[in-house]
Every structure is written in structure tokens, then in C-alpha cells.
Amino acid sequence: MNKKIICHNASLGYEDGIVTEDLDFTINSGDYLCILGENGSGKSTLIKALLGLKKPVSGEIIWDGFTSREIGYLPQQTPVQRDFPASVREIVLSGCLARCGLRPFYNKADKKLAENNMKQLHIEDLAGKCYRELSGGQQQRVLLARALCATSEMLLLDEPVTGLDPKAQSDLYELISGLNKKGITIIMVSHDIGASLKYASHILHIAKKQLFYGTTADYINSQTGRNFIETEDGFYV
Amino acid sequence: MFEKLQYYFSFPLVGYALTVALLVSLCASLLGVTLVLKRFSFIGDGLSHVAFGAMAVATVTGLSNQMIIILPITVISAVLILRTSRNTRIRGDASTAMISVGALATGYMLINLFSKSANVAGDVCSTLFGSTSILTLDRKEVLLCTGLSVIVLLVFVLFYNKIFAVTFDENFSKATGINADLYNLIIAVITAMIIVLAMSLVGSLLISALIIFPSITAMRVFRSFRSVIVCSAIISVVCAGSGFIVSLLCETPVGATIVTADIVVFFIFSAVAGIKK
Numbered sequence: 001m002n003k004k005i006i007c008h009n010a011s012l013g014y015e016d017g018i019v020t021e022d023l024d025f026t027i028n029s030g031d032y033l034c035i036l037g038e039n040g041s042g043k044s045t046l047i048k049a050l051l052g053l054k055k056p057v058s059g060e061i062i063w064d065g066f067t068s069r070e071i072g073y074l075p076q077q078t079p080v081q082r083d084f085p086a087s088v089r090e091i092v093l094s095g096c097l098a099r100c101g102l103r104p105f106y107n108k109a110d111k112k113l114a115e116n117n118m119k120q121l122h123i124e125d126l127a128g129k130c131y132r133e134l135s136g137g138q139q140q141r142v143l144l145a146r147a148l149c150a151t152s153e154m155l156l157l158d159e160p161v162t163g164l165d166p167k168a169q170s171d172l173y174e175l176i177s178g179l180n181k182k183g184i185t186i187i188m189v190s191h192d193i194g195a196s197l198k199y200a201s202h203i204l205h206i207a208k209k210q211l212f213y214g215t216t217a218d219y220i221n222s223q224t225g226r227n228f229i230e231t232e233d234g235f236y237v
Numbered sequence: 238m239f240e241k242l243q244y245y246f247s248f249p250l251v252g253y254a255l256t257v258a259l260l261v262s263l264c265a266s267l268l269g270v271t272l273v274l275k276r277f278s279f280i281g282d283g284l285s286h287v288a289f290g291a292m293a294v295a296t297v298t299g300l301s302n303q304m305i306i307i308l309p310i311t312v313i314s315a316v317l318i319l320r321t322s323r324n325t326r327i328r329g330d331a332s333t334a335m336i337s338v339g340a341l342a343t344g345y346m347l348i349n350l351f352s353k354s355a356n357v358a359g360d361v362c363s364t365l366f367g368s369t370s371i372l373t374l375d376r377k378e379v380l381l382c383t384g385l386s387v388i389v390l391l392v393f394v395l396f397y398n399k400i401f402a403v404t405f406d407e408n409f410s411k412a413t414g415i416n417a418d419l420y421n422l423i424i425a426v427i428t429a430m431i432i433v434l435a436m437s438l439v440g441s442l443l444i445s446a447l448i449i450f451p452s453i454t455a456m457r458v459f460r461s462f463r464s465v466i467v468c469s470a471i472i473s474v475v476c477a478g479s480g481f482i483v484s485l486l487c488e489t490p491v492g493a494t495i496v497t498a499d500i501v502v503f504f505i506f507s508a509v510a511g512i513k514k
Contacts, residue, residue: 051411051412052412053408053412072413073408073409073412075408075409075412080274080276080405081405081406084274084405085274085459085460085465086401086462087460090401090461090462090463091405093398094398094405094406095409097398097399097410097413097415098413098414098415104396104397105398106398132460147409150409150413156412
């Protein structure tokens with residue numbers, strides 16, 4: 001059966017009020033979805049809702065065929081992490097924790113999985129290094145490897161290229177695109193319109209409410225898309 | 238010097254006290270790493286003041302086993318402080334400060350009003366700084382202390398990987414289906430237990446030092462979570478042992494001597510880290 005996430009007329013928000021509403025879309029497995037929108041449009045809130053950390057105020061988000069074990073999440077970095085004393089191996093392994101359940105320690109399969117994911121992202125030679133001494137791009141790859149330990153199905157990425165230099169940005173995009181081609185569903189929050197149009201199969205554009213949902217090709221031809229592309233990145237079209 | 242030590246250790250009470258000192262500092266240093274990294278150091282500090290207030294209440298009631306009152310009150314406060322520090326409407330640091338100074342003031346007032354002891358100032362001083370009370374522990378208290386320490390150690394070892402994950406990245410842990418709130422609760426409860434244990438050793442004002450110094454010291458030099466934890470445990474046990482012996486030889490207060498040893502090691506490690514760079 002084809003796995004999908006169905007977001008049905010959902011409104012999201014906090015106690016103080018609605019952040020974003022009228023969300024109505026379906027993510028099929030294998031998609032590469034980019035969520036676009038300006039700051040404060042509700043992108044981070046939507047990520048929380050997709051992860052199941054926040055219930056919609058109204059409407060519903062249905063996980064058709066998924067369990068939470070199958071989501072890998074690449075959060076924005078917190079100040080705590082920037083000076084955290086931990087080796088790359090320790091961090092990547094911690095992605096296996098959800099597989100452990102009540103088992104208190106990692107087993108051989110967990111360690112093997114962590115090794116494989118480090119190889120896949122070309123960070124196996126960093127395994128013993130300290131996380132806080134890595135470059136921004138390397139840190140993101142470590143967190144990506146951790147996310148892959150938690151899932152073989154779907155990755156949720158929250159502005160993954162923030163703070164990276166252009167070379168590291170395009171490397172990371174290529175890596176993510178490669179993972180998508182291997183069948184992993186990608187959901188990425190981004191305000192990098194150029195890269196989104198280049199890599200994504202679907203676009204969701206929100207600004208307090210849903211402005212557009214559909215394929216990338218349709219988005220470029222839509223009124224919303226044209227307006228946004230012109231203001232954000234005039235040279236692209 | 239050696240003979241003097243031999244003389245002291247011929248009393249079983251001194252041996253008990255050393256055992257308790259080593260166990261308590263080991264537990265405190267293990268959890269300290271997590272508390273410091275989670276920016277929860279202030280919770281340890283707040284809880285130690287609550288434990289002082291609870292001790293005052295226990296003294297006033299005149300119960301022979303004060304743990305029955307101190308332990309539950311401190312554990313409940315730990316849970317409450319953890320809850321409020323997550324509540325965005327009340328500032329976490331302000332509410333912790335309120336709880337801690339409130340407990341300190343109420344405790345001191347209760348002791349002054351109701352204590353039957355002739356030497357109130359001395360009692361308060363030893364509760365705050367743990368000056369002599371560690372040498373007056375009896376067998377039953379040592380057994381209780383050992384039991385609680387073993388529980389703390391077991392919980393820490395069994396949940397080591399989960400504690401790491403929740404400390405490093407709470408959002409990721411939650412997203413992958415780990416019950417982060419439960420582990421935060423476990424951390425808070427064992428913190429409270431350690432603070433109650435440590436009160437007889439270093440007194441309630443100096444407990445934070447046992448929690449914070451070894452982990453900060455270890456982080457100066459070591460770069461992986463496991464090595465920081467192991468190093469922090471070793472530093473803490475060595476400082477507790479040497480501080481204890483120095484305090485016997487020089488007749489200085491036990492708690493303050495141990496903490497001073499921790500401070501000295503901190504500066505040594507900082508210097509080493511400076512040279513390495």
C-alpha cells in the first residue's frame with residue numbers, strides 16, 4: 001500500500017491564536033516536498049504538527065501507513081548543541097534509540113546501521129571527532145546521518161542549509177536529492193526558492209494560510225509562484 | 238601523619254563517612270554533566286535550598302528519621318521546578334529563584350521559632366555547610382545512603398543512552414517517538430535524590446559545587462560525552478577522597494575542603510586546556 005500523509009483542512013496555532021490555517025494537501029511516499037513561506041508564516045509550526053508534537057487546532061493530519069519510528073528529523077541547531085561535548089559516533093548512534101525500545105544499550109545491528117549511514121554521508125572518517133569542532137556542513141551531515149538511523153522512509157528537514165557556505169549548501173542539496181532518489185520521502189522547510197524549484201517534486205507555499213500546493217511545474221506557472229519567484233529571486237525566471 | 242589517619246580510621250564512623258562521601262560525589266558528578274549541558278544548573282541550586290527548608294520542617298517535627306520528610310518534599314519540588322521552567326508564561330529562572338529563597342527563608346524562620354535545640358545558629362550552619370554532621374552518621378543512615386546511591390547509579394547506567402539523546406536534542410528525540418518528558422522527569426527525580434544525599438556531606442549551600450565543578454572541569458579537556466562523564470566521575474571521587482583526608486588531618490570542615498579540592502582541579506584542567514591550544 002502506498003503510504004501517505006493527509007493534511008485535511010488543518011489549522012495550527014498556539015493558545016494565543018492561529019498561526020496558519022486552511023492546510024489541505026497529501027504527501028505521497030517518494031515525494032520531495034518543499035515548504036515555502038516567509039518568516040512567521042507558520043513553517044516551523046507545520047513541521048511540529050507533521051512530527052506529531054503539536055495537535056492541529058481544527059481539522060486533522062492523518063498518517064496513512066506510517067508510525068513515528070519511520071520519521072527522521074533534522075531540526076535547526078540549538079545553542080546547546082554548538083558547544084556540546086560529543087563524538088560524531090555518539091550522535092549518529094543516538095538516532096537508533098527509537099529502535100531500541102526498552103533495551104538499554106545499542107546492539108550490533110544498531111552500530112552497523114550507524115556505520116553504514118556515516119559511510120553513506122561520507123563522514124566515517126570523522127566518527128571519533130568532536131561535534132563542536134566540525135564545520136557547519138559537516139555538522140549537518142552528522143545530524144542527517146542520525147536522522148537516517150531513525151528512518152528509512154521519510155526525512156523532515158528544517159532549513160538545513162542555514163549558515164552554510166555556497167559550496168557546502170550545494171553539496172548538502174545533492175546529498176538530499178540522492179537520498180530521495182533511493183526512495184526516501186523528503187519534506188524540507190526552506191526559503192531558498194532557487195534550490196527548491198530545482199530539486200523538489202512538490203511545493204507547498206504558506207503565508208498564514210495555504211497559498212499553493214501542487215507539483216513544482218504547476219507552481220512555476222501559478223500566480224502565487226510567479227509573484228514569489230519575482231520578488232525573492234528575480235533572475236531565476 | 239599516617240598514624241593520625243590510622244587513629245581516625247579506627248573509628249567505624251569515619252569509615253562510614255568516607256563511604257558516603259565517595260558515593261555521593263560519584264552520583265553528583267554523573268548527573269552534573271547532564272544538568273550543566275541542559276542548562277539546568279540552577280535547578281540543582283534551587284533544589285538544595287528546598288532541601289534545607291524541608292530539613293527545617295523535619296527538625297521541627299522532631300522525627301528521628303528526617304529522610305521521610307526531606308526526600309518526598311525535594312522530589313516533588315524537583316518535578317514542580319521542571320514543569321514551571323517549561324512554562325513560557327512564568328519565567329523559569331524567576332520562579333526557581335522564588336521557590337528556592339522562599340524555602341530558605343521559611344526554613345530558617347521555622348527553626349528559629351520552634352527548635353528545642355540550645356544551639357540554633359550551630360544547627361543552621363551545619364545544615365548549610367555540612368561542617369560536622371558527616372562524622373555523626375550512624376550505620377542505618379549509611380545503609381540508606383548506599384542504597385539510594387546504588388539506585389541512582391543503576392538508573393543512570395540503564396538510561397545512559399536515553400539521557401544522552403534527550404540532553405543533546407530533545408526535539409529530535411520526541412519526533413522519533415522517545416518519551417522525552419519521562420526522561421526529563423527521571424533526571425529531575427534522581428537530581429533531587431542526590432541533593433538530599435549530599436546535604437549531610439557538604440551542606441545545602443555547597444551541593445551545587447559537587448554537581449557543577451567536576452563536569453565543567455572534565456569538559457575543559459575531553460571531547461566526547463562518554464569521556465566527559467568518566468573523567469567527571471574520576472575527578473569527583475578523587476577530590477572527595479583527598480578532601481576528606483585533608484579535612485581529617487587539618488581539622489577543616491569536610492564539605493568546604495572537598496569543594497576547594499574541586500576548585501583546584503578545575504584551575505589545573507583549565508591550564509592544561511590552555512596549553513593544549
